[in-house]
Amino acid sequence: MRKEIIIFFCAFIIATLISCEPSYRTKSSHSSRGTYTIDNATYEIPLVSVERSTGTKKMYEKQSIEAVMEEKMIKFCFEDELLIMKWVSTPTDIFFGFNNKTDRPVSIVWDESRFIDTNGVSHKLIHSGIGYEGRNDSHPPTVVAARGTLEDFVHPADYFQREECKDEKSNNNQDHWRRTPFLPTQIKGTAEESREKVESLADKTFQVILALQIDNVRNDYVYTFKINEVGVTEKEQQPEKSHNEGKGSGRSSGRGTF
Numbered sequence: 403m404r405k406e407i408i409i410f411f412c413a414f415i416i417a418t419l420i421s422c423e424p425s426y427r428t429k430s431s432h433s434s435r436g437t438y439t440i441d442n443a444t445y446e447i448p449l450v451s452v453e454r455s456t457g458t459k460k461m462y463e464k465q466s467i468e469a470v471m472e473e474k475m476i477k478f479c480f481e482d483e484l485l486i487m488k489w490v491s492t493p494t495d496i497f498f499g500f501n502n503k504t505d506r507p508v509s510i511v512w513d514e515s516r517f518i519d520t521n522g523v524s525h526k527l528i529h530s531g532i533g534y535e536g537r538n539d540s541h542p543p544t545v546v547a548a549r550g551t552l553e554d555f556v557h558p559a560d561y562f563q564r565e566e567c568k569d570e571k572s573n574n575n576q577d578h579w580r581r582t583p584f585l586p587t588q589i590k591g592t593a594e595e596s597r598e599k600v601e602s603l604a605d606k607t608f609q610v611i612l613a614l615q616i617d618n619v620r621n622d623y624v625y626t627f628k629i630n631e632v633g634v635t636e637k638e639q640q641p642e643k644s645h646n647e648g649k650g651s652g653r654s655s656g657r658g659t660f
Contacts (some may be wrong), residue, residue, distance in 0.1 A: 439636060441589045441596035446631040447491040449478035450607070453624040461621075477660075480625070484508075484616065488660060491627050493585035496610060499660035500552040506617055507548055512541040514613035514620075517558040519584060520606040520629075525558035527610075534562050534579035543615065553660045556610055557581050584608070585629070593636050600632045 448469065454461040465482040477488040477499075485508070486501035502508045517525040528537055529544070537559040546552045563582040585603065589596040607628045614621045 439590070439592065441591075441593060442635045443493075443585070443587050443589060443596070443600045444633040444635065445493060445585060445603075445629055447627050447629055449480060449489050449491070449625060450628045451626045452480050452482075453626075454482065455622050455624075456619055473660075484621070485614075487623075487625070489625065489627075490660075493583040493587050494581060495555040495557050496627075497555045497660065498553075500546055500554070502546045502548060502550050504616065505548045507550075508546045509543040509615040510546070510552075511543050511613040511615055511620075514622075515556075516609075516611045517556065517584075518609040518611065519558070520603060520608050525560055527556045528559045529554050529556050537562070558584050589634075593634065596634045596636075600634055603629050604632050605629065 488499040
């Protein structure tokens with residue numbers, strides 16, 4: 403009798419282990435589906451045209467636009483009788499070098515300058531020294547001295563993303579706002595979805611309007627950039643994040659070099 407009880411008990415344990423095995427495998431295969439891919443988008447964005455106007459009158463003085471290689475990067479150089487502007491456009495910030503050719507100071511009137519996106523929507527501009535808190539404030543003009551130069555960037559004022567960062571001193575989480583791209587740079591989804599989204603931007607244009615004050619005369623320069631080429635590079639799969647995990651994707655992009 404005792405021998406039969408031992409045999410029955412062993413059989414019960416084996417049956418229990420066998421019945422547990424399928425649920426273990428199901429759980430493992432389910433967790434493997436909680437992944438996604440993030441694709442990186444790349445763009446070629448040349449400066450294609452510049453228009454200058456004073457009031458309602460368009461100016462048609464001699465001008466030139468050319469691509470130049472400086473410091474291992476391609477810059478698009480515009481020149482007329484008043485100034486030289488060298489541009490490097492990225493999906494996040496648009497960098498420029500300003501050279502005042504005149505014997506008079508030139509003011510960049512930021513409150514009258516604008517960014518026009520690929521859908522034709524106008525946005526207020528920010529530049530260096532202005533963050534999220536001051537994006538909607540009135541910004542004083544930047545004065546470029548006679549024969550002087552300026553290096554800066556512009557960015558649409560309402561393209562910011564909130565994320566949490568840890569304060570090492572207090573060990574507490576604090577809110578941080580970083581500039582975000584006005585063109586998609588990291589796309590979550592399948593490779594086909596990413597390419598479809600990025601390729602839809604090919605041949606579209608966006609503009610930077612700089613309002614310049616010279617001897618109490620307002621000069622508006624409209625710089626038009628065209629998205630010439632786009633590309634998508636697929637990254638490896640990443641695990642799905644829960645709602646409580648990190649909200650941001652890094653710090654703001656670095657400054658360019660002129």
